[in-house]
Amino acid sequence: MTDKLNDILSNSNKNIDNQQLMDYLRNQLNNADKYEVEKTMNDDPFINDAVEGLQKFDVKKDMQTYVTQLHDDLQKQLAKKKKRKDKHRLKEQPWVYLAIVIILLLLILCFIILQKYI
Amino acid sequence: MNTEKFKHIDDNQLLHYFYTDKNNEWLGILLQRYTLLLLGVCMKYLKNEEEAKDAVQQVFLKVIAELHKYKVDYFKSWLYMVAKNYCLMELRNKGQYFAEIDDRLMAAKDETENADTFVEKDSAYANMEAALQQLNKEQRECVTLFYLQKKSYQEITAITGYSLLQVKSHIQNGKRNLKIMLQHLQKND
Numbered sequence: 001m002t003d004k005l006n007d008i009l010s011n012s013n014k015n016i017d018n019q020q021l022m023d024y025l026r027n028q029l030n031n032a033d034k035y036e037v038e039k040t041m042n043d044d045p046f047i048n049d050a051v052e053g054l055q056k057f058d059v060k061k062d063m064q065t066y067v068t069q070l071h072d073d074l075q076k077q078l079a080k081k082k083k084r085k086d087k088h089r090l091k092e093q094p095w096v097y098l099a100i101v102i103i104l105l106l107l108i109l110c111f112i113i114l115q116k117y118i
Numbered sequence: 119m120n121t122e123k124f125k126h127i128d129d130n131q132l133l134h135y136f137y138t139d140k141n142n143e144w145l146g147i148l149l150q151r152y153t154l155l156l157l158g159v160c161m162k163y164l165k166n167e168e169e170a171k172d173a174v175q176q177v178f179l180k181v182i183a184e185l186h187k188y189k190v191d192y193f194k195s196w197l198y199m200v201a202k203n204y205c206l207m208e209l210r211n212k213g214q215y216f217a218e219i220d221d222r223l224m225a226a227k228d229e230t231e232n233a234d235t236f237v238e239k240d241s242a243y244a245n246m247e248a249a250l251q252q253l254n255k256e257q258r259e260c261v262t263l264f265y266l267q268k269k270s271y272q273e274i275t276a277i278t279g280y281s282l283l284q285v286k287s288h289i290q291n292g293k294r295n296l297k298i299m300l301q302h303l304q305k306n307d
Contacts (some may be wrong), residue, residue, distance in 0.1 A: 007263045008246070008296060015194075018154045034270040042264075042289060046198035050158030057167060066171050067153050074149060074178050078142045081182060 016040055016047060022064075025054055129193045140186060148193060149178055156201050163205035173208065197260050205248045249299040256280070257292030 016024075023029050023039045041048040057063050103111055124147050128260070136144040138227060144239045156177055160170035176201055250258060263269045269277065274285045 008293060009251075021154060028142065031270050031273065032268075034272070035268050038264075038271055042293070046155060046159065046194060049162050049198075049202070051179040053158035053160065053162030053170070054154070056161050058167065062144065062167070063154065063157065066157055066167070070153050070157070070171065070174050070178075071150055073155075073175055074146060078146045079181065081142055 018067075021051070021054070025051070133190065133193050137183070137189070142182065145182060145185060148196075150182060152194070154198055156197070159198065159201045160205055163202070164208060169208075173201075173205060177204050180204065217252055245300055245303040246296070249296050249303065252299060253292050253295055256284075257288045257295065259295070260288035261292040 018036060019060065020029070020033070024034060037051075041051055054063060127135075127147075129151070132144050132148045136140070136148070139237035153174065153306060156174045157170055160177070161167065164170050164173055177197075180200055183198065184200075250261065253261065256278075260274055260280070263277060264271075264273045271282055271285050274280070275282055278285070280288065
């Protein structure tokens with residue numbers, strides 16, 4: 001009894017995986033698993049708000065399409081940002097690249113001289 | 119990106135990697151974990167599928183632009199606050215929301231930790247049963263069925279005849295009232 005009473009105030013801080021959440025929304029969980037999701041919802045306003053919002057979607061399969069599109073867009077954004085960052089880095093340190101080119105040229109020059117005189 | 123292979127790495131570790139090398143790939147993995155939840159939160163507030171999707175994109179951009187500026191300890195709580203504030207701001211711009219929006223992004227903290235610390239105090243348990251009896255009938259009934267008998271919302275609606283919304287509200291209000299009562303009782307101890 002004490003353990004169960006403790007449950008009221010202890011927060012699970014548990015993460016629900018997306019599949020479990022989708023199964024809950026499609027009403028495909030048994031009572032015990034359903035309870036676990038609802039207990040987490042009660043402890044976590046983020047999950048509670050999310051479930052309330054996801055229940056408003058007309059067709060549940062569209063949600064997965066949205067998620068996939070959002071992941072693709074996110075990857076594009078991150079790739080764009082990485083490209084910009086790399087470009088910026090190149091602009092910030094032109095001397096480093098110039099030095100590399102000069103060293104390479106010197107090495108080639110040394111090689112040619114050595115070939116000629118040895 | 120295949121995020122499955124990073125499944126064993128928890129949020130804190132990913133956040134630590136991000137702060138260490140500032141590589142946005144870590145951030146991408148973290149954000150993808152929460153896309154579905156973010157979509158749900160934005161849908162709850164904006165009530166429109168396309169607007170919700172756009173809002174999630176904006177939240178992603180905001181996180182990419184801002185996370186490196188702060189030392190965030192609890193990514194999930196912080197992300198929830200960013201998303202919620204963004205949606206409330208959108209509603210305010212449309213004239214549908216007037217309350218003040220808390221934009222102190224740094225203030226995000228893990229609420230569960232506080233609750234756990236609170237629960238660890240032994241005296242809380244001793245007073246729990248007494249506090250439970252002080253709840254009103256509806257709250258006591260729903261809290262008991264949910265937490266002590268582990269019934270799902272649907273089962274509770276069938277047993278009590280309350281609507282799903284009423285059940286959720288009785289459980290949440292009951293839990294909040296219990297905490298308040300226990301805090302008072304602990305102060306008096």
